[in-house]
Amino acid sequence: MFKKILSPVDLAHVDKLNKALAVTGELARTYGAEVCFVGVTGSTPSELARTPEEYRKQLESFAAEQRTTLGVPTSSHAIVSHDPAVQMNQELEDAVTEIGADLVVMATHPPGVSDYFWSGHGAHLAAHSAASVMLIRG
Amino acid sequence: MVDQSPDTEELEGIPSPDGTTQLIETEYEIGEDNVEGSLGPFGFDIHNPVFLISGLSIVAFVFYTLALPEQSNALFSWLFGAVTKGFDWFFLGAANIFVLFCLVLIVTPWGNVRLGGTEATPDYSYIGWFAMLFAAGMGIGLMFYGVSEPMSHFSSSLGGTAAEDGVRTDWAPLGAAAGDTDAAVRLGMAATIFHWGLHPWAIYAIVALSLALFSYNKGLPLTIRSAFYPIFGDAVWGWVGHIIDTLAVFATLFGLATSLGFGATQANAGLNELFGLPVGSTTEVVLISVITAIALVSVLRGLDGGVKVLSEINMGLAFLLLLFVLLVGPTVYLVKLFFSSLGAYLQYLPALSNPVGREDVNFMQGWTSFYWAWWISWSPFVGMFIARVSRGRTVREFIICVLLIPSMVCVLWMTVFGGTALHQVINDGYTLAQEAALELKLFKMLDVMPLAGITSLVGIMLVVVFFVTSSDSGSLVIDTITAGGKIDAPVPQRAFWCIFEGAVAIVLLLSAGGLQSLQSMVISTGLPFTVVLLLMCVAIGKGLSSERRSVKDAA
Numbered sequence: 001m002f003k004k005i006l007s008p009v010d011l012a013h014v015d016k017l018n019k020a021l022a023v024t025g026e027l028a029r030t031y032g033a034e035v036c037f038v039g040v041t042g043s044t045p046s047e048l049a050r051t052p053e054e055y056r057k058q059l060e061s062f063a064a065e066q067r068t069t070l071g072v073p074t075s076s077h078a079i080v081s082h083d084p085a086v087q088m089n090q091e092l093e094d095a096v097t098e099i100g101a102d103l104v105v106m107a108t109h110p111p112g113v114s115d116y117f118w119s120g121h122g123a124h125l126a127a128h129s130a131a132s133v134m135l136i137r138g
Numbered sequence: 139m140v141d142q143s144p145d146t147e148e149l150e151g152i153p154s155p156d157g158t159t160q161l162i163e164t165e166y167e168i169g170e171d172n173v174e175g176s177l178g179p180f181g182f183d184i185h186n187p188v189f190l191i192s193g194l195s196i197v198a199f200v201f202y203t204l205a206l207p208e209q210s211n212a213l214f215s216w217l218f219g220a221v222t223k224g225f226d227w228f229f230l231g232a233a234n235i236f237v238l239f240c241l242v243l244i245v246t247p248w249g250n251v252r253l254g255g256t257e258a259t260p261d262y263s264y265i266g267w268f269a270m271l272f273a274a275g276m277g278i279g280l281m282f283y284g285v286s287e288p289m290s291h292f293s294s295s296l297g298g299t300a301a302e303d304g305v306r307t308d309w310a311p312l313g314a315a316a317g318d319t320d321a322a323v324r325l326g327m328a329a330t331i332f333h334w335g336l337h338p339w340a341i342y343a344i345v346a347l348s349l350a351l352f353s354y355n356k357g358l359p360l361t362i363r364s365a366f367y368p369i370f371g372d373a374v375w376g377w378v379g380h381i382i383d384t385l386a387v388f389a390t391l392f393g394l395a396t397s398l399g400f401g402a403t404q405a406n407a408g409l410n411e412l413f414g415l416p417v418g419s420t421t422e423v424v425l426i427s428v429i430t431a432i433a434l435v436s437v438l439r440g441l442d443g444g445v446k447v448l449s450e451i452n453m454g455l456a457f458l459l460l461l462f463v464l465l466v467g468p469t470v471y472l473v474k475l476f477f478s479s480l481g482a483y484l485q486y487l488p489a490l491s492n493p494v495g496r497e498d499v500n501f502m503q504g505w506t507s508f509y510w511a512w513w514i515s516w517s518p519f520v521g522m523f524i525a526r527v528s529r530g531r532t533v534r535e536f537i538i539c540v541l542l543i544p545s546m547v548c549v550l551w552m553t554v555f556g557g558t559a560l561h562q563v564i565n566d567g568y569t570l571a572q573e574a575a576l577e578l579k580l581f582k583m584l585d586v587m588p589l590a591g592i593t594s595l596v597g598i599m600l601v602v603v604f605f606v607t608s609s610d611s612g613s614l615v616i617d618t619i620t621a622g623g624k625i626d627a628p629v630p631q632r633a634f635w636c637i638f639e640g641a642v643a644i645v646l647l648l649s650a651g652g653l654q655s656l657q658s659m660v661i662s663t664g665l666p667f668t669v670v671l672l673l674m675c676v677a678i679g680k681g682l683s684s685e686r687r688s689v690k691d692a693a
Contacts, residue, residue: 042625042626043254043529045358045359045623046169047170051254053257082442083440083442083625084626087440087441087443090443
């Protein structure tokens with residue numbers, strides 16, 4: 001049913017991803033799908049990586065690690081954004097098309113007051129991308 | 139901290155450099171001093187001392203200016219006078235060093251270093267990049283001074299010199315040109331171009347280059363303190379760095395707030411001229427609110443969706459206005475003037491930039507020294523913004539595009555706007571523009587040209603949009619500095635700075651003389667920053683030579 005699952009990850013908060021990663025792994029095994037981990041970084045040094053190239057390598061090794069943990073084929077796709085705080089929604093939407101993903105599984109926070117002003121990235125994807133979207137409440 | 143063991147490296151460690159850049163090894167981790175949390179529904183991620191200290195001291199200063207207007211005004215004016223008059227030689231000398239340093243970078247092998255590593259590719263096309271650095275750098279000043287400055291220097295030069303007790307009391311540049319119209323035009327244009335040409339852009343280029351180099355090639359956070367790493371070492375992560383960053387936030391916010399106030403005054407004058415809108419604080423408060431609201435939308439849309447789009451619109455509009463004035467105005471005269479002004483600039487450059495033994499003290503201290511202090515106090519903001527959008531350019535390309543091309547555009551702009559107004563005075567005997575108040579000169583000049591209604595409206599729009607582009611890029615810069623160099627801090631934070639800036643501008647505008655006295659104070663911050671810039675030249679030299687070595691070793 002699904003061939004390629006896109007899993008957006010924030011490498012700075014990997015500890016919050018456990019539930020979403022478990023679900024992603026299970027779905028991938030069920031449908032024999034590949035999981036592509038997508039991460040967004042800025043071009044300036046951040047707490048994770050000092051160059052975009054470093055970030056790319058970190059995401060690659062994260063994907064390699066998950067291949068063993070989840071037991072499914074994985075790949076990675078690093079996005080360098082000029083303004084990650086604001087352009088995340090658009091970048092993720094473009095990534096879905098570029099990778100050709102048919103399912104997005106992502107962790108999300110419970111909805112709160114701030115969602116009236118800024119909705120989450122998952123909500124944006126569900127509204128604008130062609131892929132199916134599954135949001136995992138943390 | 140840094141954990142180099144192989145199994146955790148991919149998550150929290152900092153891997154070794156990849157050979158194309160020479161990263162600086164430091165124990166500091168970006169975001170280490172940050173406090174993350176949320177205030178009601180809004181999340182935040184701020185650098186602990188810098189955010190709080192700069193926020194509180196800004197409130198304290200505004201309060202001081204409001205509570206004791208006379209005392210604060212006296213103090214700031216004294217400070218301003220002492221700085222621009224007592225240290226004129228220092229400003230002029232330092233600015234000359236910056237220009238020479240930039241020119242040297244173009245011709246030496248250091249110019250080959252690429253910002254972001256040998257394999258980095260530019261983030262923005264030439265047009266988008268150029269529009270952004272111009273809109274942040276001097277957009278608004280071009281609207282304000284494009285007509286008025288050539289006119290002022292022309293008039294004072296034509297008036298000749300006057301002296302009292304052996305000290306010159308006139309405001310003419312150099313030896314003036316009493317009664318000689320042609321010579322006065324040449325001298326006036328040369329003096330104007332001097333203030334808007336190589337020197338200001340060299341000041342911006344130095345700050346921008348050092349930030350870009352230490353952030354993109356050396357892996358340090360994108361804040362002003364990073365440029366000082368080669369000099370202070372790890373101490374920059376402590377109080378030394380906090381002070382540098384706080385100063386930068388301070389100069390940026392007050393610089394923007396005061397400019398926002400003065401911009402509102404010019405837009406108000408223009409709207410009054412055009413539609414008879416009342417001049418007064420009500421209109422100005424409405425204007426500042428509107429400008430801040432547009433800037434807010436722009437920062438919320440981000441760098442690509444907001445700031446870049448507005449900058450490009452603005453450049454397009456400004457170019458159309460320039461083209462209109464050039465074609466409808468005295469075209470042949472302007473084309474000739476362009477080349478003769480350029481020649482005059484080169485001819486008078488050595489004399490105008492001479493820092494010692496000058497006779498034209500009023501011109502040197504009241505104009506040149508004021509301008510240099512002004513550009514320098516703006517340099518942390520403009521420099522950091524230029525750095526943010528310049529990844530992937532080589533140093534040579536960077537200097538040519540930040541120094542030479544903008545200087546040429548300024549020559550063209552000043553020639554067309556100033557030249558048209560001068561032509562009106564000299565050939566047509568139309569002197570309304572010459573006599574009008576500073577903020578009205580542009581509109582009076584457009585008044586006697588065809589389609590005056592439309593062009594004046596475009597002029598007002600340009601003033602407003604140039605303010606929006608300064609305000610939004612300024613908010614992004616302050617947000618990054620107060621987040622310890624993070625560019626992905628929660629969005630409400632940048633909205634906070636944008637609104638805060640507008641609020642400070644309104645409060646100061648409503649107080650008597652508040653804007654004026656704080657502007658004096660901001661310009662006074664130019665003095666410590668001149669020292670900062672000189673140190674930056676040393677740091678750039680060190681940084682570039684280590685880059686060159688690493689690239690050679692890798693080859």
